[in-house]
Amino acid sequence: MTTPATIKRRDPQRSRANILAAAQALFAERGYAQTGLREIASLAGVSSTLLVKYYESKAGLFEAALSNALELEFITSEDRSRFGENLVSAVLDTRRPITIPAMLTLSIGDAEAAAISARFARQHIIKPVAKWLGPPRASARAYTILMLSTGFIIYNRHILIEESSPARASVANWLAHTAQAIVDGDESALEAYQPASRR
Incomplete structure (x- = not known):
């Protein structure tokens, strides 16, 4: 008997938390100009398209990272x-x-x-x-x-x-x-x- 494949669902709240934590770490270590969305996505363990979906741009992510860290x-x-x-x-x-x-x-x-x-x-x-x-x-x-x-x-x-x-x-x-x-x-x-x- 075969069982249906388990579909791994993304947890949006956890993904956002991981993205913000990665962005804060990299922006604080390298600065805005030296940090790319792909680097943030890689550190957060998500795709860079997800960053754009949630925050629209690097500037939007930067502002969200500041607000979250305050x-x-x-x-x-x-x-x-x-x-x-x-x-x-x-x-x-x-x-x-x-x-x-x-x-x-x-x-x-x-x-x-x-x-x-x-x-x-x-x-x-x-x-x-x-x-x-x-x-x-x-x-x-x-x-x-x-x-x-x-x-x-x-x-x-x-x-x-x-x-x-x-x-x-x-x-x-x-x-x-x-x-x-x-x-x-x-x-x-x-x-x-x-x-x-x-x-």
Whole structure:
């Protein structure tokens, strides 16, 4: 007696998750300009036509990968008095994949990707963080936190300049203190953003 062949059905949710994870890994490692859809498809274990079906283009996939990687809630939903500590703790937790800073930084090699990154950062990082921070100068404070944390992540995750634990701990403590001062509205942490007439 013969049995009908089992048809392997694709799990769209799992396929999308695999595609986004592969895209995040490659965009963060190689940058937008150096990453092709075929490479992403190969790493995700799917066909490149499936990427186009789900995301229409490499630009669409890049934006989806950024959105999927964004985690603001774990920092901004916590007690404001522990923001700096929570930020540094998240960055130093190597079990937590943090790909957005590298994806944003490496997008500058392509005009389309750079435009997507700028729009994404404004709409999905700066605006929500500024709203959470509130006055005074919420946008300037949000930009400052983004710049400081991006630099810290890049150097801790990708370019390990200082390998000694005490030196790295010192920088981590400085970032935690500075980020907390910015959240608390400490004017000395924002002096660089004051117009010349106010200095």
